[in-house]
Amino acid sequence: MNDFTLIRDIERYLEGEMSEQERTAFEALRQSNPAVNEQVLMHQQLIQQLDQYGQRVAFQEKMDKIHASLAIDEVLPPSRTAPPAKIFTISRRLITNMAAAACIALVTSLSTIALMQNANRQKTTAQYEDVRRVLNNIQRSQNALINDINSKKKAPANPGTYGGTGFAISNNGYVVTNYHVIAGADSIYIQNTKGEAFKAASVFEDISSDLAILKITDSTFKGQPLPYTLKPQHALRGEAVFTLGYPRDEIVYGEGYISAQTGFNGDSAAYQVSIPVNPGNSGAPLMDSKGDVVGIVTGKQTTSDGIAFAVKSAHLKRLLEEMPKDKLPKKEWNHKNRLGGLTRVDQVKKLEDFVYMVKVYN
């Protein structure tokens, strides 16, 4: 076999022009004859080099073409071609005019932005509604009255200006509710299902996520170990949830499901929940089927029905970790869940002792 036929065979082999039979024969030759094999490898390398050479030459040609079409003068720094003085004076006048125009444009656009933002904010507040309850015109339930008279608790006879819901996050009197419930409060009272009221004070507020931590200051308050935990993981879309809140003076149960992983306007610290929510539900716990807290109800969308929002429990947990240690020791809110295997009726029965009505006076 001379060099020519060898190179022809290698080329036909590499370019895939050989028939099946020729191919097998050639591969056998390659295996048996190391010199042939080496020639094949060298040839492969050569073709690869040639291909890369070709690509690079073509690329270089393309670049040269682009380079030739570039207007180099435009990209040169201005110092290279000093402009005549006359043009300078004209451009000076031009600059003054342009500055004036720019100022006007700036003022116009800024005011437009301000207007737009204002309109936007109004629209947003119109769509979103805090679900705290204005209590002025709502009669207190007889139940509470009787309780008040019988137990002679110190709760004021006045029903309060605003109301919401809160729930215990520790066994020593820490309660979480919504910031908007207690915003601007002169005094805060917590009332349990038995109608007993305790004075409380806000110890920590996070306006951005609309959460507030209250501490019951009344010495008469006696805590119990919590039967639930704050779930650190995110609840999944479609997960069944329920809530207990005080849209009226009686504790009310409601159930629904997580509809989306983000809250109002894409807020990633909140869920969208499909659950009946009424004024007074603000700060109510959102529980999963095991009775663990997955969120805190904050508000609802007014433009459509059945859309409520709840801050994620993970966010609350983060807040608690950020809180100064002396205010709330970490272990205080690490509890074991004791509601797991119970029926919903039993779960609710146990839970309602830890869900309070928050009354605000101002």
Place this chain on the structure above:
Amino acid sequence: MKHNQNIERDRELLLGLTRNDDRALATIYTENYPSILRMVLQYNGSEDDAKDLFQEAMIILYEKAQKGEFDLYSKLKTFLYAVCRHLWLKKLQTGNWQLALPDELEEVLPAEDASTIAEHEEKDQQFRVMKKTMSTMGEPCKTILEDYYIRKLSMQDIAEKFGYTNSENAKNQKYKCLMRLKKLFFEQYKS
């Protein structure tokens, strides 16, 4: 947000470059050349220096993109600027570049860049050998090989262009040319 969009745009341009899309190349070239030119001019280099430097950086980018293993983590502009800076430093060390590297450009380069350049130098060496070999090839071999491997003409077209009676004859001529090229190339390459 805006930064991410820029990266996305750069990634698309890079994809275009991989597909040999001329418009993508033109966009990258026209958008990035001026800043390199300005840098070189600022330190008293010539336009030709800038062109050489930038085109070499573009070739590095192109070859990296072609290999398909190049993931863009910074903006194209940043990448090209860094590569140009490094090439400048290299040229300075080898002594075939008259221009001094300004102090503020003389920072330590990331290792990733350095390996990119080293890889490129090997390729560059191979390219120069091939270029030299091709220039010593006589006609019609040079044109046939260029037509087939650079301009990607079919053997049928080449046969017609050179007046061979059929593509088989043209192929036989190509084999002869390859034989010569192979001999010359490996002589050069090994020395």
